[in-house]
Amino acid sequence: MISLNNKIHLSNLKNNRHAVAGLSADDFTHFRQELLTCLQVDDIRDDTWYLIGTDGCHLCQDAQTWLGFVLKTVTPSPALIRLEIMNTQDITLLDSLGKYLPILITPNQLLCYPFSVMDVQRILMK
Numbered sequence: 001m002i003s004l005n006n007k008i009h010l011s012n013l014k015n016n017r018h019a020v021a022g023l024s025a026d027d028f029t030h031f032r033q034e035l036l037t038c039l040q041v042d043d044i045r046d047d048t049w050y051l052i053g054t055d056g057c058h059l060c061q062d063a064q065t066w067l068g069f070v071l072k073t074v075t076p077s078p079a080l081i082r083l084e085i086m087n088t089q090d091i092t093l094l095d096s097l098g099k100y101l102p103i104l105i106t107p108n109q110l111l112c113y114p115f116s117v118m119d120v121q122r123i124l125m126k
Contacts, residue, residue: 002038002092006031010096017100017112025108032105038090039083048079052103054086059113060102067104070117074124078106 009031012019023031036044051067053060064082071077085101088094097103100112106123
């Protein structure tokens with residue numbers, strides 16, 4: 001389950017899809033951990049990026065394809081794992097994130113659609 005603090009962060013996405021960018025590094029790490037746990041990720045790794053989507057979402061499929069190409073341009077490149085949002089049992093998470101798919105979660109950022117190759121390259125350069 002998502003904690004009250006993180007429910008507030010999720011609700012802030014309604015007005016600002018970059019709302020979680022203002023979190024401290026520790027707060028974002030906790031937020032990311034809870035989010036990925038709710039999506040049934042057992043082994044949360046710092047060298048892995050997660051793409052949240054849903055089966056049949058053409059935007060999600062497109063993002064996965066071009067992310068694969070972009071991530072191959074860096075060494076070492078982070079692993080990219082696709083997560084199905086429908087695997088969560090947390091209705092708050094589903095309601096909050098379902099309208100922003102695809103969503104990319106890196107160790108330091110959460111990007112809600114629309115995001116671009118330039119946004120991803122900016123993250124990779126940090």
